[in-house]
Amino acid sequence: MALTTSIAAADFEPIAPDAAGAPLYRAVKRSLLRAIEAGRYPAGGSLPSETELASGFGVSIGTLRHAVDELVAEHILVRRQGRGTFVALHNADRFLFQFFHVERSDGLREIPRVELVAFERVRVDEEPAQALGLRPGEPVIQVDNRLMLQGRAVVHDRITLSALLFKGLSEKRLRERRSTIYHLYQTEFGITVTRAQERARAVAADRLAARLLGLAPGVPVMQVRRTALTFGDKPVEYRVSTVNTAQHEYVNLLSGPP
Amino acid sequence: MALTTSIAAADFEPIAPDAAGAPLYRAVKRSLLRAIEAGRYPAGGSLPSETELASGFGVSIGTLRHAVDELVAEHILVRRQGRGTFVALHNADRFLFQFFHVERSDGLREIPRVELVAFERVRVDEEPAQALGLRPGEPVIQVDNRLMLQGRAVVHDRITLSALLFKGLSEKRLRERRSTIYHLYQTEFGITVTRAQERARAVAADRLAARLLGLAPGVPVMQVRRTALTFGDKPVEYRVSTVNTAQHEYVNLLSGPP
DNA sequence: CCCAATTTGTTCGTATGTATA
DNA sequence: TTATACATACGAACAAATTGG
Numbered sequence: 001m002a003l004t005t006s007i008a009a010a011d012f013e014p015i016a017p018d019a020a021g022a023p024l025y026r027a028v029k030r031s032l033l034r035a036i037e038a039g040r041y042p043a044g045g046s047l048p049s050e051t052e053l054a055s056g057f058g059v060s061i062g063t064l065r066h067a068v069d070e071l072v073a074e075h076i077l078v079r080r081q082g083r084g085t086f087v088a089l090h091n092a093d094r095f096l097f098q099f100f101h102v103e104r105s106d107g108l109r110e111i112p113r114v115e116l117v118a119f120e121r122v123r124v125d126e127e128p129a130q131a132l133g134l135r136p137g138e139p140v141i142q143v144d145n146r147l148m149l150q151g152r153a154v155v156h157d158r159i160t161l162s163a164l165l166f167k168g169l170s171e172k173r174l175r176e177r178r179s180t181i182y183h184l185y186q187t188e189f190g191i192t193v194t195r196a197q198e199r200a201r202a203v204a205a206d207r208l209a210a211r212l213l214g215l216a217p218g219v220p221v222m223q224v225r226r227t228a229l230t231f232g233d234k235p236v237e238y239r240v241s242t243v244n245t246a247q248h249e250y251v252n253l254l255s256g257p258p
Numbered sequence: 259m260a261l262t263t264s265i266a267a268a269d270f271e272p273i274a275p276d277a278a279g280a281p282l283y284r285a286v287k288r289s290l291l292r293a294i295e296a297g298r299y300p301a302g303g304s305l306p307s308e309t310e311l312a313s314g315f316g317v318s319i320g321t322l323r324h325a326v327d328e329l330v331a332e333h334i335l336v337r338r339q340g341r342g343t344f345v346a347l348h349n350a351d352r353f354l355f356q357f358f359h360v361e362r363s364d365g366l367r368e369i370p371r372v373e374l375v376a377f378e379r380v381r382v383d384e385e386p387a388q389a390l391g392l393r394p395g396e397p398v399i400q401v402d403n404r405l406m407l408q409g410r411a412v413v414h415d416r417i418t419l420s421a422l423l424f425k426g427l428s429e430k431r432l433r434e435r436r437s438t439i440y441h442l443y444q445t446e447f448g449i450t451v452t453r454a455q456e457r458a459r460a461v462a463a464d465r466l467a468a469r470l471l472g473l474a475p476g477v478p479v480m481q482v483r484r485t486a487l488t489f490g491d492k493p494v495e496y497r498v499s500t501v502n503t504a505q506h507e508y509v510n511l512l513s514g515p516p
Numbered sequence: 517c518c519c520a521a522t523t524t525g526t527t528c529g530t531a532t533g534t535a536t537a
Numbered sequence: 538t539t540a541t542a543c544a545t546a547c548g549a550a551c552a553a554a555t556t557g558g
Contacts, residue, residue, distance in 0.1 A: 021534085023545060049523060060547045065524090073331070081524045082554030105457075198510040199363075201503035202460035202478040220460040220478035245459035252456040252510055279553085281526060307542060318528045323543090339543045340535030 011040055011048075015057055028057050029067035036076065036087055037231045043186050044089040047077070076194065076231075090183050090192070101251050102147075102155060102243055110149050117156075117212065118144040119171035121163060128160040131227045131238040139163040143174065146212050154248050156212045160238040165191070182228075191236055196228045200250065209242040222250055269298055269306075273315055286315050287325035294334065294345055295489045301444050302347035305335070334452065334489075348441050348450070359509045360405075360413060360501055368407050375414075375470065376402040377429035379421060386418040389485045389496040397421040401432065404470050412506050414470045418496040423449070440486075449494050454486040458508065467500040480508055 012035050015027040032047075041047055048056065054064040068085060071077040078086045103109045124132070124140040134140070140160050147155035159181070161169065166189055177184045185191040203223045210217040222245050228237040243250060270293050273285040290305075299305055306314065312322040326343060329335040336344045361367045382390070382398040392398070398418050405413035417439070419427070424447055435442045443449040461481045468475040480503050486495040501508060 025545075051523085062548075063546055066545080079524065080555085082522075082556075084523060084555095200458065200480065200508040200510070202480040202501075203503075204478050220462050222458065222460040222480065243460075245461075249457040249459050252458065283526075309542085320529080321527060324526085337543065338536085340537080340541080342536095342542060 011035055012056070015059075024059060025063045025066040025070075028059060028064060029070055031057070032067060032071060033076065033231070039190050041087050043087050043190070043192060046084040046086050049084065074194070088192070090180070090186055102149070102248050103251055104149070104248050112147040112149055112155070115146040115148065116143065116171070116175055117146050118142070119174065124160065128238040131225075132160065132162055132235050134162060141166055141169055149248065152247070153213045154244050156209055156242045158240045161236070165189070165236060185236070191230055193228045193236065194230055195233070196226050198224050198226045200224045205242070205244075213242070213244045215244060219244075219246075221245065224250065269293055270314070273317075282317060283321045283324040283328075286317060286322060287328055289315070290325060290329060291334070291489070297448055299345050301345050301448070301450055304342040304344050307342065332452070346450070348438070348444050360407070360506050361509055362407070363505060363507050370405040370407055370413070373404040373406065374401065374429070374433055375404050376400070377432065382418065386496040389483075390418065390420055390493050392420060399424060399427055407506065410505070411471045412502050414467055414500045416498045419494070423447070423494060443494070449488055451486045451494065452488055453491070454484050456482050456484045458482045463500070463502075471500070471502045473502060477502075477504075479503065482508070 012031045015024070015031050017024075018026050018030065032053075035041065047053065050061060050064055050068070053068075054061045057064060068077060068079070072079055075088055078088050080086065100112065102112075120142045122140060122142050123137045124134050126136050128134075128140065129136045129138065132140075141163050143157075143159040143161070145157040145159065146153050147157065149155075166185075169189070173188065174181075174184070182193050185193060201223050202220055204218045205213070205215050205221045207217055209215070209221060210219070213221070215221070222241075222243040224241040224243065226237075226239040226241065227235050228239070230236050270289045273282070273289050276284050276288065290311075293299065305311065308319055308322055308326070311326075312319045315322060326335060326337070330337055333346050336346050338344065358370065360370075378400045380398060380400050381395045382392050384394050386392075386398065387394045387396065390398075399421050401415075401417040401419070403415040403417065404411050405415065407413075424443075427447070431446065432439075432442070440451045443451060459481050460478055462476045463471070463473050463479045465475055467473070467479060468477070471479070473479070480499075480501040482499040482501065484495075484497040484499065485493050486497070488494050
């Protein structure tokens with residue numbers, strides 16, 4: 001016999017229209033999203049079944065599915081026929097390549113080997129402060145990584161994270177992680193990166209980049225500034241990547257108009 | 259009284275399952291896509307109503323909507339409540355910015371002023387030939403544009419088009435176009451660009467770029483190679499953009515995992 | 517190996533609301 | 538105002554995938 005206890009009361013906030021005349025499925029979607037943001041369901045965890053959710057919200061199965069459809073389209077939920085609906089998990093290489101855009105000029109994609117070059121706790125500079133919505137001088141964690149492809153140093157990443165948001169992050173935990181750093185954010189800190197914005201320029205390699213990438217200073221390199229966002233477009237990571245594009249390229253796939 | 263003539267027979271190929279066990283709405287989607295590709299409905303033109311299409315295909319309204327939903331998500335169709343369903347039109351500035359990614363470092367977006375620098379009919383080189391799926395030496399049209407932002411030359415584009423595909427394209431028609439070049443492709447040649455792939459590198463400015471952008475040769479610039487695709491991922495345009503990123507940046511918005 | 521229970525996926529049909537011409 | 542078109546919401550039935558006995 002299946003339990004038919006109320007779901008809505010305990011796990012979700014009551015559904016209320018977003019605005020006058022707003023569709024019902026949007027209210028359901030918002031309630032689901034709030035529950036996920038609040039960590040009510042851990043990343044990778046399963047939600048109640050569609051029939052349970054629908055009856056819990058007091059809506060039809062079709063309306064519930066419409067709401068879940070949109071969350072699936074936004075990559076926040078994942079559906080698996082016969083198993084259930086899950087909070088999206090960023091465990092695989094698939095996720096890596098969603099945000100890692102460097103590949104060899106001939107099109108070869110490889111998983112980069114990451115070398116941690118430096119791990120520091122510092123006060124935040126003007127530029128990352130603005131990107132992360134912090135006041136200059138607030139404590140941040142600054143990580144320098146070197147990414148190797150085909151045994152060659154191709155990318156230098158300088159990552160800036162709010163020390164408050166990533167309380168307890170240590171060099172050890174960073175070194176000992178399996179999988180990607182975004183997977184670490186998600187599993188260890190409950191922070192899911194949903195989107196990112198990147199701005200790229202061509203610059204002459206500075207001394208640090210030249211040394212780490214084995215280049216002559218002044219050689220043209222690509223500099224990519226990335227702000228990674230979580231739910232509600234809240235910034236959680238600022239990253240400056242310096243890419244040696246002598247043998248590699250920065251790849252971008254565009255789709256049609258929105 | 260509304261006409262209830264059969265739609266499917268005249269306008270669409272009969273729906274047949276893609277494969278054993280493939281869902282019905284996919285077959286409907288494919289048939290719709292074929293009709294659009296074939297130019298059965300011009301860009302910007304309206305499709306028959308959902309009820310007409312559904313009865314024409316012999317499926318329920320819900321199944322028809324599911325098929326159209328996917329085409330809308332892929333930006334191939336546009337729905338307007340109370341008006342109808344239309345083949346997506348690339349008329350607006352909105353479309354321009356879908357493929358134009360350069361903006362000022364402070365975030366200012368501006369519509370570029372385009373100067374046609376050269377228009378030539380030549381035999382295609384190795385690189386654009388491969389991108390366009392042509393044999394080296396086939397006739398192509400080569401267009402050189404200079405893009406001005408805030409009165410400054412910021413981008414040089416070299417565009418390569420198959421002379422066969424764009425038969426009748428002249429310098430005059432190119433100069434006299436309103437709107438974007440992709441809009442011209444669509445309205446004058448029936449070619450709709452749906453997606454594009456870009457590969458970027460940092461390079462030292464060559465003499466041509468230096469002259470056109472008013473730079474010293476050797477200055478770092480971004481070089482973006484773009485292949486623009488139409489339905490069925492058929493390549494229709496190859497473009498090499500050289501960007502002076504001294505005051506401007508190349509912007510890219512990423513969404514979550516697929 | 518098969519069966520049964522569970523869960524999502526697909527398809528159908530109907531009714532009503534909202535926007536447009 | 539009226540007719541038409543898409544948007545939302547409801548409910549039902551069966552298919553397909555998964556899991557566990």
